[in-house]
Amino acid sequence: MPWVFVLVWSTGFIVARYGMPYSPPITFLTWRYGLSILCFLVWVGLSQAQWPRGAAQWGHLAVTGVLMHAGYLGGVWAAVKAGMGAGTVALIVGLQPVLTAVWLTARDAQNRVTARQWMGLALGFGGLVLVVHGKLGVGEINPLNLGLAVFALLAITTGTLYQKRHVQPCDVRTANTVQLAAAWLVSLPVAWWESEPVVLHPHLLGAMAWSVLGLTLGGSSLLYLLIQRGAATAVTSLLYLVPPCTALMAWLLFREPLTVLTLVGMGLAVFGVLLVVRPTR
Template identity: 70%
Template sequence: MSSSAGSWLVRAMPAVFIPVWSTGFIVARYGMPHAPPLAFLSLRYALSVLCFLVWIAWARPAWPRDRAQWGHLAATGILMHAGYLGGVWAAVRFGMGAGTIALLVGLQPVLTAVWLSRQGESHRVSPRQWAGLVLGLVGLLLVVWHKLGAGEVTAWNLALALAALLSITAGTLYQKRHVQPCDVRTANAIQLCAALVVTLPFVPFEAGAIDLHPHLLGAMAWSVVGLTVGGSSLLYLLIQRGAATQVTSLMYLVPPCTALMAWALFGEPLTAVMLCGMVLIAAAVALVVRAPARGPDTSA
């Protein structure tokens, strides 16, 4: 592959990642009525590991040789899969509306920036990026505001949503700091195995059973192939290549993209206020990711 083609693929990764990652709430809407959340996620992790192992057996990429890297990858898998997805799905299962949890998880860029700004000059978040982060938060509120009353917020589902937010933020920062570049297939296999080991013991305590409804089968197929094999691999590569603040700012684009999908698939309303919010979010992300290369958190 030529260097120009490789560079084009790198630039295209965010544009592919956002719509793929945004299907997460669509999948939840299809699959949630037919399976308890942790049972669904455990099966998703197991099938995803199987897919990666088949891919690895065919391509024969190198596994990490450093035992410490196996530990770091396992830690990120627990945080970014078991913690994040488990928290999101469980919060929705216990009554939190999709708009509410999208807003809470959408705070990740701000939480990341606050953390990095306290780590010293080498991690400083520039005024331009702060402006973009605040603008993105305003846009996010405009996009999901009409949904905030859709689900009842309780102490329990709020705790689950905040646990998901902290998990994805900590996992992103941890991977950027501790995980050395390695093959994305072997890295994902290790991460997902760790997530499965942590999640599976909680499945027997859930109420309900898996119903092999066509909606569940479709949701599971896309969760494995699209979200885990595709989306998680892209997220891993984006974190390896980009600064933490720049990567997490892309998460601002997920709720508006999800809103567009829900409008197209389910006829959910798309108002002028929501469209204004999407424009603000796009401008905000541009402010963050176009910051000078020598600027903030490049060593995070």
Template identity: 65%
Template sequence: MATPSESTSATPAGRASDSTELWLASMPAVFVLIWSTGFIVARYGMPHAPPLGFLSLRYACSIACLGAWIAWSGARWPQGRAQWGHLAVTGVLMHAGYLGGVWAAVKMGIGAGTVALIVGLQPLLTAVWVTWRGERGPSSTAGSAAHRLGKQQWLGLLMGLAGLALVVERKLAQGEITPGNLALAVLALLSITAGTLYQKRHLAPCDVRTANTVQLLAALAVSLPLALLEPEAIDWHPEMIGALAWSVLALTLGGSSLLYLLIQRGAATRVTSLMYLVPPCTAVLAMLLFDEALGPTVLAGIVITVAGVALVVRSPR
């Protein structure tokens, strides 16, 4: 415990340091709260806009906001062609691939809670890959004893897949899931998983504002040409405007920047372990806002999947 003299000598710099530590400690919780709303926003926006058209508009608005922030703050741009190339790859995977898959799947009728559950397998895939390959790069040995999957992780893997199969089978019977929207949801899952692992492996620390801008420029370059092929026009409904505003300010500027910072500061498995909290939160929100049914079978599948993912992520290597 600090003595009175120590307390009296506390400096403003020390208090600022404490505030910084508190913010860093709260970043994961804030990220989960923001990220959980992404699937809900998709449900609000998709009745009024084509998916890639909406996302292209979101990327363009986000780039404009970040550009103004960069110009005002004088943030430093990434150094070297390699870093720009790596950022472009992660932008295509984590924005164009992931968001494009999620929003297109929702447009094709899949529920917000269901797509959140499918994408929620990301920490399971990440943990299995990192455990198998290690996080230190190409020098890791895939079959070394230190990186083999343990019994608890295999159990968690099987639980996660069984729970997902339970939900998917039920939603297939109800007609909510089709081969098309399921394929798009799986594309989103693979994209966010690959993007997270690629970023952790290849990107050097750099300013989150300029890094995010490069990623969004790459995502826009991929999404915009495809958006021009969509026959549907954007309907500027209040729900669509609200979804766009939240997508730009909270999800892109807030959530994606937090994800970038969290990946920079922690191992990929610890970062993506936050994702297993998202599906149950999204399922409850979707039930309250959109009356998406949570029957016993679906609820059991969600619980089994989340428990399996948590078991994989929390098991020691």
């Protein structure tokens, strides 16, 4: 399941490349959330899945939905729209495992990060830098897109830690429905302010279809299950593998250059993740 999650999640920037030119970011995401909610409601109805119990659980799920969907995705897509390259965004958001490990070390004595895991986090981040360094454009960063990217980083890091701490185990289908509904309510007013028109191009329709069926119904559900079942540091370290996989996909689909340094970085990222997720004796 972790490796399937990495492959699915890695398609996010590929989808952005296809769909971003034809729609403003928050409008696209609002439609994505709405269509995903409809799909989940059909899935829940057919499977008769149990809804979360208690107002507190619904509230916790709503908070994680706002952080991990509206906050993270909105920040990333808006940063790319504001001129930041996808590689730069990936590098900034790639700091999430380090922030998670630092927080756990400072706050939770039962989830101390071992020396081996710190080494894995460092190697993973080093590999991430090698993968994306060639895409760091000169002059592409400004206060607006940098602030949006950092906001996305803080949103997904906080959302991951919050879910691990406060959300009780429940059905992933109904949990995702609640999370997406909260993200939709937050994103809808922002989408109304976007003035750029939506162009119904085949690339946009294809990007929307995969965003709903692959990334939200598939990727977000897998992320929820991984956080629910695994340690936060181990789960977030898997995100180190997303930029290398994205680079490989871009090479296959768009013939973007795949250099020796990129391949070395991919190897370092994989080895670093293995050090983090390997069980401690």
